[in-house]
Amino acid sequence: MARRGLTALLLLLLAASASALARDVTDAEYARFPRLYHLDDYSACLAREDGLYCLGSFNLAPLADHSPLYSMLEEYSLEAHHFNRTQLHRGYCVSSRCAALAAERNVSRRFERCAAQWARRLGLRPSLARLHYCRSHAQEVARAHSPDPLDIPQRLFLYVLAAILALNVLGTTYDVITHDNPKKNWLSSWSLRSNWRRLTATHEDGDPRLSALTPVQGVRVLLMVLIMATHSGCIQVMLYLYNPRWIEQVSRHPVLMLFLNGTSIVQIFVMLSNFLLGYNLLLYTKDHKPSFSLLPYIIIKRIARISPVYLLVVGYAATWWPRSGAGPMWSAFAGAESAICRRKFWTHVFYINNLVDPDDICLVQTWSVTHSFFTVTVWRIYGKDKWQLLHIGLVYECRFPAVDTQLHIVAGALSLWLARRRALALRRLLLLAAAASALTGLLAYVFHWQSIVYYAYPKYGLTFCSLQLQEKTRNLNTMYKGIRSFSWLYQAPWGSLAACLIGLLAAFVHFELQESGVKVTSLKGVKWLRRLYSMTPLLVVAWILAGNWLRGYDEPWFTALYVALERPVLSLLAAGFLLGMINGLECWLQQLMSWRGWHALGRMSLSVLMVHWCINMNIAASRLQPTTASLLSVRDCMFLLTGGRLRGDELLLVHGGGAAHHHGGDAGAEGGHRTAHPKGDQTVVAPAACRELSLLNCAIFKSECNRSWTIR
Structure with missing residues (x-):
């Protein structure tokens, strides 16, 4: 019954997804396409004494004046939801695939000529656009026995x-x-x-004003999990893909906008961080005169708390990370990112990595990594400029590098200044937030910046989180490199300034409500407030999903207006929900987020978030074959249904012969190289439920399903 119920549920989910898909070519036409990605057997190639393995990207051109296949590829690539099919990515065992070219001493030319031999039968002419590496047997042996x-x-x-x-x-x-x-x-x-x-303390008996902030911990953990899950999905598809057509098809689904536009979720963290900073300082100023002498301490304290974990992970990525893995994709992806981390390490030390060479990203989470935790902190002033820490109350703070560190300084100074002028604080913060939004829109209009929804397409190499900009001379792993809207809007502090000010505005509103003794639950319009409060999470989701329709309007004035409103509106909705949650407007979500178990998870979030990218990259980039992207992973299915470990002799996920069955593949004519299993197709043994779900996925999404399923 459980399996039938799971199958029925997945049927509904897949059917809903399938309704958003569109078929641009027939299966027969698609079968003529050359594979977008292909990898020969890396280990077997370099095990031979004459082995030579090369990885690189090729631009295609027609071999003759008129090529129906090339015209089809070019036309297919014009669709925004499609990858650029006129650029192919190959990992070839040149020594065995093109043994006749052994006399060629120039390895890049040998690689290009080898690819030309394969492409000639398709009427295509490849030219090497980027060579990641060419590695020989001797180099592999030297690296194994005599490491650097x-x-x-x-x-x-x-x-x-x-x-x-x-x-x-x-x-x-x-x-x-x-x-x-x-x-x-x-x-x-x-x-x-x-x-x-x-780590395990709950502080349930602390200051009730601060205990009211307990649900924020759960909200933060939930959003953190979503961000890390998105990053994990990004890594799976930023590498070589076995079935890119599935990505092209599923990218049309409206719900995917929650992932494609996921950078907007970071604004909730920016708002939370500055709300908590502002509220913290307002509590302090109740008993002490606000002084700008506190600002250096606030900055130093923040950097001292976050830097050890932050710089340790960046330091690992810059030094030892390349030594932790191997495989055909490893040096092209993890190795390349490590080189960026080493070159830009000093910018991470000063938290300006998002401003110096912003196109080159070291660890995607470092431009907006968020960490919040409870800490016991307050200040006592001795004389004019002296202070020390005392254990007096529970304070909730947010931490994350780069953007928020820069905004933290602005928010700290602004909070100390407005704390002296509380009567005018709300009005000034409203004006400043509106001015920040208008400034962002003006900059977007002048510099032609756009919201991420306008370039969240596979055409621009966007697979789930835009990690592949497939332009003709660019690296596969470019992390939006070359897209100024991402470098100078989404990574820049001015792009998040409105969210910062809205967080401070919420802090002053909440503090004034407490000081004036106003109970939100006793207001006359509390009934409507409760309804609006309950609808806010749905409004947040609806606003993000609205990008599916709004990106259909590309007039300069409209794109600038959307840039000006997109993040502030989301921040306002989140701030409204936050104020309702901590002022007694209870609902099931508030109760869920108040669970004491979130406390320990929240305190570990910075460490987990910092290391998750390296760990996931190690798993994915060390694979010897292209990754299969699917809604239903057979491996995950085995874990969910049986809770056991997978053994290689029990479950062999075959793409074996996948290249041979695919008419545009790289096998057959040039030495019979198979994609995954040189010995031929394998018999796959799996539980009936997993078999049904995998076949269901194939049937609905028309993926390249060349698996052979049998029951032993």
Whole structure:
């Protein structure tokens, strides 16, 4: 019954998705297309003494004046939802695929001529647009037996790691010896026991004003999970794909806008961060005179808290990451990103990585990584400029590098200034937020910036999160490189300034409600407020999904207007929901987000969010064959239904012969290279439920399903 219910549910989901798809070519016509991606057997190739493996991209041109196939590819590529099919990406074992070219000493020319031999039978002429690498058997053996010596950055990373571990040991030992002595020194902050207590503490008996902010923790964790899930999906499809047509088809689904326009969700974090900063400072100014002398401390405290984890992960990516994996795609993707991290490491130290060479991104999460946690902090002033920390109350803070660090300085200074003029604060913040939105729209009009929804298409290499800009001379892994709207609008602090000001506005509104003793639940119009509050999450989703229709209007004035309103409207909706949630307008979502289990998860979020990209990239980029993108993964299905581990002899997901069955593939004529299994098609054994779901996925989406299913 459980399996039937799951199958029925997935049938409904898939049927709903299928309704949004469109068939642009017939299956017979599509079968004539050359594969967009192809990889020969990397390990087997370099195991031979004369082995030579090359990875690169080719631009196609017709071999003759008139080529029906090329005309079809060119016409197919004009559709925004389609990949550029006139550029192909290949990993060839040149030594065995084109053995007759062994006399050619120039490896790039040899690679190009080898591709030309295959393409000639299709009436096409490839030209090498980008060579990622050509690797020989001798180089592979040398790398395996004589790895490169450690350089200075790699040694420094080891020294820093050893110092951190030593401090953990010393801090834990000191904490155990001194027990609960209140006069412990700073060394106890490195104690594993002390940090475990902080991780699992709930602070339920703290200040009720701050306890009301508990649901924010759950909201943040939920949004974090969605962001990390999106990044995981991005990695799966930013590499070589076995079935790019599935991406082309599913990209038409309106619901996908929640992922394509996911950068707007970051605005909720910006709003939350500055709301909590502003509210924190307002609580402090109740008993102390606001002073700009606090601003340096606020900045230093923020950097000191976030930098260790942040810089440690960036340092790892810049030094040891390339040594942690291998495979045909590894150096072209993880290796290339690591080189960017090393070159731009100093910009991460000063939190200006989104302003210096913004086209080159090291770890996508670092431009807007969000981390929030509870900390016990307040200031006591001694004299004019002296202060120290005291344990007095529970304060909720947000942390994330780059954009928010830059806005944090602005918000801190603005909060301290407006705290002296609370009577005019709301009006001034409203005017500033409106001015920031207008400024963003004006800049968008002058520099022709657009919302991400206008270039969230496979045509521009956008697969789930726009990680492949497939222009003729660009790297596959470009992370929106060359799109100024992303570099100078979405990554820039002025693009998020309105959300920052709206967060401060919400903080002042909430503080004034508390100070005046106004109970939102006792207002005359509370009935309508509750209805509006309950509808706000739906309005947030609806506003994001509206991008599906709004991107149909491309007049300059309209795109600029949409840029001016897109993020502020989302931030206003989120701020309204936040104010209702912490002022007693209860609903099931508020109760869910108040669960005490979110506390520990929230405190771990920065660490998890920082490392998830490297871990997922290690898994995906180390694969020896193109990735199969699908709504239903057979591997995930096995885990969900059985809860057990997959064994290679029990489940072999075959793309074997996939290239041979695909008429435009790279097998057959040039040495019979198969995509996944050189020994031929394999028999796949899987539970009936998984078999049905996989075939269902194939039938509805018309994916390239060349799997052979049998029941043993």
